[in-house]
Amino acid sequence: MTTRRRLSPDERRRQLLDAGAELFAAEPYDAVLMENVAERAGISRALLYRYFPNKRALFAAIYQQATKRLLADTPIDPASPVFEQLSAGLDVHFDYFAANRNTVLAANRELAGDPVIQTIVNDELAELRQRLLDASGVDGRARDMASAALTGWLLFVRVLCVEWLADGTFTRPELHAMCVGALRGALGTVPGAERFLAEADANR
Template sequence: MTTRRRLDPDERRRVLLDAGATLFAERAYDEVLMEHVAAAAGVSRALLYRHFPTKRDLFAGVYQLAADRLLVATEFDAASPLSEQLAAGLDAHFDYFEANSNTVVTANRVLAGDPTIQAIITGELGELRRRLLDSMGVEGSTRETTSAVLMSWLTFVRILTIDWLENHAFSRTELREISIGALLGALEPILGDRRPNLR
C-alpha cells in the first residue's frame, strides 16, 4: 500500500494553481466551477477554499503565476537589434496567449474591471517597459519620452492581440510585424541615429 506524501502549503498552492490554469485555459471563465478545480487537483473543496476563498482569487493566482513565468521567458539582450529583441519577446507572449486564449480573454474582457487583475497586468507591463528601457540604454529626458511611448505600445499590443485571439482577422506573422513596426516607427523621431541597433 502506498501512502501519499503530505504537501507543504507552497507545494499545495502550486498544485491548485496548475489545476486552475489547465481548466481556465480549456474553458470559459463562467464554465469553470471550484468543484471542477478541486477534483482536478485531487483535493476537497474545503481545502481549495482555504487557499482560494473565491474563484476570482484562484484566477488572480493563476494569472499572476502566468505573468511571472512570461517575465522569466522575456529577456532582452542589448547587443541584439531592437527588432530581434522585440520579436523574441512577442513570440514568448504570443505562445502563451495562443495556448491560453480563454485565460487571456477572461483577464482582458470578463474581469477587465477587477482591480487585482488590472494590478497584475499593469505590473507586468511596467516590468517589460523597464527592461526595454534598460536594454535600449536611453537616459534623461529621452528615457522619459521613450518610457511613455513604450507603455502606450505595450497597451496597443495587448489590445491588438486580444482582437487577434477573438477574431483571427490577420495572421500571427502579421500581428508580430504590425507590433514591431508600430514601435520602431514611434521611436524613430525620438531616437533617430542615436541607436544604430534600432532595427
C-alpha cells in the same frame, strides 16, 4: 497498496494553481467552477477554499504566476541586439496567449474591471517598458519621450493581441509585423533611438 504522500502547503498550492490553470485555459472563465478545480486536483472543495477564498482569487494567483514566468522567459541584455530579443520576446508571449486563449481573454475582458487582475497586468507592462527603456540607450528628455512611446506601444500590443485571440481576423505573422511596425513608428521621432531603429530596419 500504496499510501498517498501528504503535500506541504507550498506543494499543495502549486498543485491547485496547475489544476486551475489547465481548466481556465480549456474553458471560458464563467464555465470554470471551484468544484471543477477541486475535482481536478483530487481534493475537497473545503480544502481548496482554505487556499483560495473564491474563483477570482484563484484566477489572480494563476495569472500572477503566468506573468512572472513570461517575464523570466523574456530577459533583455542591452549588450546584445535589442530588436532581436524584443522580437523573440513577442513570440514567447504569443505562444502563451495562443495556448491559454481563454485565460488571456478572461483577464482582459471578463475581469477587465477587477483591480487585482489589472494591477498584475499593469505591473507586467511597467516591467517590460522599463527593460526596453534601459536597453534603448536614450537619456535625458529623450528618455521621457521613449518612456511615453513605449507605454503607448505596450497598450497597443495588448489590445491587438486580445483582438487576435477573440476574432482571428489576422494571422500571427501579421500580428507580429504590426507590433514591430508600430514600435518602429513610436520610437521614430525619439532622439537617440537610432541603434534600435537601425536594428529594426536591418531585420525587415
